[in-house]
Amino acid sequence: MVENGLGPGRPPIEIGLSAAIVAIDGDKPAILVVERAGTLPALPSGPFDPLSHRTLEIGLRAWVEAQTALKIGYVEQLYTFGDRGRHARFSDRGPHEVSVGYLALTRIPKSSARDVGADAAFTPWYDFFPWEDWRGDRPGVLDELILPELRSWAADTPTRHEANRGLERRERLRLCFGEDGMPWDEERALERYELLYDAGLVEEAARDGRERGLKRFGAGAAPALGRPMQHDHRRILATAISRLRGKLKYRPVVFELMAEAFTLTELQRTMEAAAGRHVHKQNFRRLVENSALVEPTGGTTLRTGGRPAQLFRFRRDVLKERPAPGLRLGGRG
Amino acid sequence: MVENGLGPGRPPIEIGLSAAIVAIDGDKPAILVVERAGTLPALPSGPFDPLSHRTLEIGLRAWVEAQTALKIGYVEQLYTFGDRGRHARFSDRGPHEVSVGYLALTRIPKSSARDVGADAAFTPWYDFFPWEDWRGDRPGVLDELILPELRSWAADTPTRHEANRGLERRERLRLCFGEDGMPWDEERALERYELLYDAGLVEEAARDGRERGLKRFGAGAAPALGRPMQHDHRRILATAISRLRGKLKYRPVVFELMAEAFTLTELQRTMEAAAGRHVHKQNFRRLVENSALVEPTGGTTLRTGGRPAQLFRFRRDVLKERPAPGLRLGGRG
DNA sequence: TCAAAAGTGTTATCCTTACACCCATGT
DNA sequence: ACATGGGTGTAAGGATAACACTTTTGA
Numbered sequence: 001m002v003e004n005g006l007g008p009g010r011p012p013i014e015i016g017l018s019a020a021i022v023a024i025d026g027d028k029p030a031i032l033v034v035e036r037a038g039t040l041p042a043l044p045s046g047p048f049d050p051l052s053h054r055t056l057e058i059g060l061r062a063w064v065e066a067q068t069a070l071k072i073g074y075v076e077q078l079y080t081f082g083d084r085g086r087h088a089r090f091s092d093r094g095p096h097e098v099s100v101g102y103l104a105l106t107r108i109p110k111s112s113a114r115d116v117g118a119d120a121a122f123t124p125w126y127d128f129f130p131w132e133d134w135r136g137d138r139p140g141v142l143d144e145l146i147l148p149e150l151r152s153w154a155a156d157t158p159t160r161h162e163a164n165r166g167l168e169r170r171e172r173l174r175l176c177f178g179e180d181g182m183p184w185d186e187e188r189a190l191e192r193y194e195l196l197y198d199a200g201l202v203e204e205a206a207r208d209g210r211e212r213g214l215k216r217f218g219a220g221a222a223p224a225l226g227r228p229m230q231h232d233h234r235r236i237l238a239t240a241i242s243r244l245r246g247k248l249k250y251r252p253v254v255f256e257l258m259a260e261a262f263t264l265t266e267l268q269r270t271m272e273a274a275a276g277r278h279v280h281k282q283n284f285r286r287l288v289e290n291s292a293l294v295e296p297t298g299g300t301t302l303r304t305g306g307r308p309a310q311l312f313r314f315r316r317d318v319l320k321e322r323p324a325p326g327l328r329l330g331g332r333g
Numbered sequence: 334m335v336e337n338g339l340g341p342g343r344p345p346i347e348i349g350l351s352a353a354i355v356a357i358d359g360d361k362p363a364i365l366v367v368e369r370a371g372t373l374p375a376l377p378s379g380p381f382d383p384l385s386h387r388t389l390e391i392g393l394r395a396w397v398e399a400q401t402a403l404k405i406g407y408v409e410q411l412y413t414f415g416d417r418g419r420h421a422r423f424s425d426r427g428p429h430e431v432s433v434g435y436l437a438l439t440r441i442p443k444s445s446a447r448d449v450g451a452d453a454a455f456t457p458w459y460d461f462f463p464w465e466d467w468r469g470d471r472p473g474v475l476d477e478l479i480l481p482e483l484r485s486w487a488a489d490t491p492t493r494h495e496a497n498r499g500l501e502r503r504e505r506l507r508l509c510f511g512e513d514g515m516p517w518d519e520e521r522a523l524e525r526y527e528l529l530y531d532a533g534l535v536e537e538a539a540r541d542g543r544e545r546g547l548k549r550f551g552a553g554a555a556p557a558l559g560r561p562m563q564h565d566h567r568r569i570l571a572t573a574i575s576r577l578r579g580k581l582k583y584r585p586v587v588f589e590l591m592a593e594a595f596t597l598t599e600l601q602r603t604m605e606a607a608a609g610r611h612v613h614k615q616n617f618r619r620l621v622e623n624s625a626l627v628e629p630t631g632g633t634t635l636r637t638g639g640r641p642a643q644l645f646r647f648r649r650d651v652l653k654e655r656p657a658p659g660l661r662l663g664g665r666g
Numbered sequence: 667t668c669a670a671a672a673g674t675g676t677t678a679t680c681c682t683t684a685c686a687c688c689c690a691t692g693t
Numbered sequence: 694a695c696a697t698g699g700g701t702g703t704a705a706g707g708a709t710a711a712c713a714c715t716t717t718t719g720a
Contacts, residue, residue: 011384013346015415015431048415050429051344056415080413080433082348082381082389096383098348100413171653185657265699282701283683290681306698307690320504324518328682598672616710618673623708639671640717661709 016099017060018045018233020240021072022274023108023122024257027135029273030108030122031237032068033229042230043237044068044120048100060102068120074105074256076247078239081232101236103243105256125241126276128226128234132189132241134277141224146201147177153199186276187245193238196225203228204235245275250326252293255314261297263309264288271329279329293318293325349432350393351378351566353573354405355607356441356455357590360468362606363441363455364570365401366562375563376570377401377453378432393435401453407438407589409580411572414565434569436576438589458574459609461559461567465522465574467610474557479534480510486532519609520578526571529558536561537568578608583659585626588647594630596642597621604662612662626651626658 020043021032033041046063053059057075064072078101108122126133130141154169176192178184197205202225206212228234247253248271257270268284288294294312302308318325353376354365366374379396386392390408397405411434441455459466463474487502509525511517530538535558539545561567580586581604590603601617621627627645635641651658 013348013381013383015346048346048431050346050415050431054416056413056431059415077412079410080389082383082392083387098381098383098389174653263699280683281699282685285700287682302691304698305692306696307692307700309699320507596672613710614672615674615712620709635718637671638719639669640673640719642672 012095014095014097015048015056016045016097017048017056017063017102018043018099018236019060019064019072019075019102019104020078020237021064021068021070021104021106022125022240022244022257023106024270024273025108025122025124027269027273028124029126031125031240032070032120033123034120035123036119040228040230041123041233043233045099045233056100057102060100064104069109070106072104072106074253076103076243077101078103078236078243081235083232099232099236101239103240105244105253107257107259125237128229128237129189129193129241130224130226131192132186132276134184134186135272142177145224146196147179149201150177150195150199153201184277187242189245190235190238190242193235197235201225202234204232241274248274248326249328250324252314252318252325252327254327255293258314261299261301261311261313263301263304263311264294265304265309267294267312271327275329284329287327291318291325291327292321293327345428347428347430348381348389349378349430350381350389350396350435351376351432351569352393352397352405352408352435352437353411353570354397354401354403354437354439355458355573355577355590356439357603357606358441358455358457360602360606361457362459364458364573365403365453366456367453368456369452373561373563374456374566376566378566381433389433390435393433397437402442403439405437405439407586409436409576410434411436411569411576414568416565432565432569434572436573438577438586440590440592458570461562461570462522462526462574463557463559464525465519465609467517467519468605475510478557479529480512482534483510483528483532486534517610520575522578523568523571523575526568530568534558535567537565574607581607581659582661583657585647585651585658585660587660588626591647594632594634594644594646596634596637596644597627598637598642600627600645604660608662617662620660624651624658624660625654626660 019032023030023032032044034044035041044064044067046067048056048059050059053062057077061072061075064070080098080100082098131139131146133139150173154173172191172195173179174182176188176195193202196202197210200206200210200212203222207228226234229237244253254267254270254274257274258267264285267288268279268281271284272278293315295315297311297313299311300308301311352365356363356365365377367377368374377397377400379400381389381392386395390410394405394408397403413431413433415431464472464479466472483506487506490502505524505528506512507515509521509528526535529535530543533539533543533545536555540561559567562570577586587600587603587607590607591600597618600621601612601614604617605611626648628648630644630646632644633641634644
């Protein structure tokens with residue numbers, strides 16, 4: 001251990017900045033991931049250097065803009081994790097890393113390919129969280145794999161702990177996955193991921209040295225539980241999804257994901273893609289119109305097929321007019 | 334610069350953990366501040382040592398529990414700031430500090446004094462933000478000082494910048510302070526503090542090397558703009574206030590601030606103390622009863638004066654029953 | 667008997683939800 | 694003509710906001 005002015009014995013700390021950069025590709029929410037042969041996919045990330053950048057966000061923006069061909073507009077800090085994986089291994093060599101996660105919203109660049117920079121590409125986020133997409137049928141993996149496993153995990157009260165730990169497990173399960181009577185809450189994406197982690201059902205848990213779950217189905221079933229990522233990046237992504245799903249309801253952030261002009265149905269598809277569920281068409285439209293968030297451009301488009309659709313644009317003025325503009329997604333569609 | 338394994342030239346980084354520890358003392362929201370003779374008040378804070386503590390939150394808890402006689406229950410991460418003050422001075426000696434702010438909720442210890450540890454004491458938070466308490470009259474400092482200053486600041490378009498900066502200033506002012514027609518939104522406490530900072534009206538701004546505002550009233554008026562704190566601690570406190578005011582509306586966190594048994598009026602006073610405004614009594618009571626968040630203990634108390642009041646306790650089960658329990662504060666009282 | 671605070675009943679309004687039907691285009 | 698998606702009207706139910714009045718204690 002070198003002397004570094006922090007007092008004796010304290011290891012050097014590095015701040016890692018990671019960005020979950022979200023764009024919507026038609027009806028697929030996608031995030032920008034860096035993927036090199038032989039390694040797990042990762043979020044774009046890099047170290048914070050306070051000499052070059054005054055704030056963390058400036059550091060992150062500079063870093064993203066240098067690495068990708070993307071202009072990111074909206075950026076929001078998510079959370080700061082002090083442990084690399086969940087179980088930091090203290091014996092690891094090198095500086096300890098504290099990671100600050102960010103959510104960024106952008107548009108898919110129009111250039112033919114979805115690729116943005118050397119090894120970076122937009123990838124559907126439900127590849128990483130197959131159980132989060134409820135737009136079609138209820139995701140099969142829930143009943144085929146996740147819930148049976150979690151139920152047995154919940155029933156299996158861990159030894160050496162208080163007896164009511166079993167109850168807590170059951171309660172978490174009910175709340176997160178909408179068991180008996182509880183509704184599915186799309187905003188709990190992070191809690192669901194963390195529950196699966198604690199139950200040893202995602203790759204990252206095994207990698208971090210936890211007991212592997214999947215007793216009944218065997219390790220072969222793991223791919224159905226979503227692609228793993230490097231470090232804690234899937235946790236950051238889950239945080240991003242939860243935050244975005246929540247924020248869509250009370251701040252007009254969808255428009256960061258839309259082109260300049262769009263149809264109401266495209267707007268709805270975008271909301272639904274992110275929320276992972278359908279909403280009621282008429283109610284959505286009235287909601288949008290009452291909100292005064294958009295105005296017609298005057299033009300129409302045929303690109304959606306069927307009857308020509310009116311084009312709208314975001315009215316940036318609402319930010320000045322109304323205190324907390326947003327679009328609440330109502331009930332199920 | 335010593336070699337520290339981070340590559341050449343990158344300075345060492347230290348993580349500072351700071352806690353805004355909130356308790357309600359009757360009708361006064363208070364935070365725990367450390368105050369030594371000759372120094373500005375500060376939040377309890379200390380460095381993160383990854384060798385001793387696996388996560389940031391564990392580090393923070395250990396640190397607070399070692400320093401104060403307090404058991405803190407509820408803890409929530411607020412934000413991570415990469416700059417010490419707003420304008421980090423790169424020439425500063427010593428490691429660069431990144432500060433992670435936390436919100437903690439607790440009860441005022443019953444022990445006679447409000448003091449908790451050597452130099453620590455609970456202090457009314459409106460001492461730091463006099464313009465945030467709208468429970469009595471509209472705070473006088475707004476019309477006497479803040480708004481006149483801010484209006485002239487907004488009118489005074491800065492040179493060397495685009496002309497429409499002036500508009501932006503006006504818009505921020507309208508939104509944050511409820512000018513012409515906009516309602517006062519108690520959740521914007523952080524935005525208000527940051528606006529005052531940008532306008533050079535709080536001490537911290539001058540300290541960080543910004544041009545001082547207060548042209549019209551002179552520097553003598555500064556005390557009316559709240560007590561300054563060390564570093565960016567007042568910014569962290571403003572973040573805590575905003576977050577708490579928001580969270581009270583959709584999560585049952587008030588109960589972290591209440592004694593085991595309480596009357597409905599005490600509950601209301603607590604909400605109002607934090608929110609900085611009054612709410613409608615009957616509607617509040619019905620809201621609470623419909624929410625099923627509390628149950629009668631059976632007992633009554635005379636401590637509130639007048640007719641004896643029923644005592645209630647928090648029903649911890651609701652956390653298991655309802656997906657997102659909380660208490661929306663309705664309109665003005 | 668009066669002050670102080672607890673506690674209740676009722677109505678108007680708005681927002682949310684849900685339902686079912688018509689319209690304009692390309693094939 | 695028909696399939697496809699765009700676009701609308703309306704009614705039921707629940708939540709919210711605002712109103713004023715009665716009850717029980719201590720002084």
